Amino acid sequence: MSLREYEALTAGTTTYSADRHGPKVLGLGGGRCLKLFRRKRLLSSSALIPYAKRFAVAAERLAQRGIRCVRVRQVARVPAIHRHLVEYDYLAGETLRAELVAAMDQPGQLGDLMGRHAAFIAELHRQRVYFRAVHFNNVIVCPDGELGLIDISEAHVGRLALTPAKRARNFRPMVKYDEDRAALLAYGVERFLADYLAAASLPPRAERRFRRALARIDPLLAGTMAR
Numbered sequence: 001m002s003l004r005e006y007e008a009l010t011a012g013t014t015t016y017s018a019d020r021h022g023p024k025v026l027g028l029g030g031g032r033c034l035k036l037f038r039r040k041r042l043l044s045s046s047a048l049i050p051y052a053k054r055f056a057v058a059a060e061r062l063a064q065r066g067i068r069c070v071r072v073r074q075v076a077r078v079p080a081i082h083r084h085l086v087e088y089d090y091l092a093g094e095t096l097r098a099e100l101v102a103a104m105d106q107p108g109q110l111g112d113l114m115g116r117h118a119a120f121i122a123e124l125h126r127q128r129v130y131f132r133a134v135h136f137n138n139v140i141v142c143p144d145g146e147l148g149l150i151d152i153s154e155a156h157v158g159r160l161a162l163t164p165a166k167r168a169r170n171f172r173p174m175v176k177y178d179e180d181r182a183a184l185l186a187y188g189v190e191r192f193l194a195d196y197l198a199a200a201s202l203p204p205r206a207e208r209r210f211r212r213a214l215a216r217i218d219p220l221l222a223g224t225m226a227r
Ligand SMILES: Nc1ncnc2c1ncn2[C@@H]1O[C@H](COP(=O)(O)OP(=O)(O)O)[C@@H](O)[C@H]1O
Pocket: 016, 017, 018, 024, 025, 033, 035, 070, 089, 090, 091, 092, 093, 095, 137, 138, 140, 150, 151
């Protein structure tokens, strides 16, 4: 994409997120978003498969598995600004993090959201999806109540079933940010894990391995029923 085409595409946009290198996510209007990716290091895996491309591949594979996520319109390279970009559709709804913060003093609403999220994570794992950045700001609560994924360049949709240890590792991003931890604590970590395990229905040995792996990741996740 030429600089002129890029400037035409991004004229009059809203910035949804930015960092010290500039805008990262732009609202293009008409229900479309644009995410910009810069190459962080000269010799990095993104040189092989740019994150923009990974984003598009993940979107396709997630949709094939029936997981709600953004729909990609185009992937492009803009040499003039040293960026790759993905244009995709906005997923109507609020982030799970924003919904949970708003529901902190409404136990019923908080319970409903957290229960559904536990089942959603179990469904991702059942579909062999390992999304490294699955914290609550990359999950959207859609108007029809379904949960969907955004920011998916690190969503790996695999062929092999996820091991109990890998499932446990995927809880790390959920306890990384203070707001997400606060929501988990308000709901009850053991309750969230029980909801997840009820939906995942792992064999007893796998469940024990999962619990042991969780405890090694963060004491918060040690729960009460392991051992
Ligand atoms: N498709 C989308 N639908 C809804 N909100 C979005 C969408 N894409 C981005 N956003 C909003 O923009 C914010 C940043 O987007 P994201 O892709 O998560 O970028 P980053 O985490 O790199 O800042 C999100 O937290 C969300 O509020």
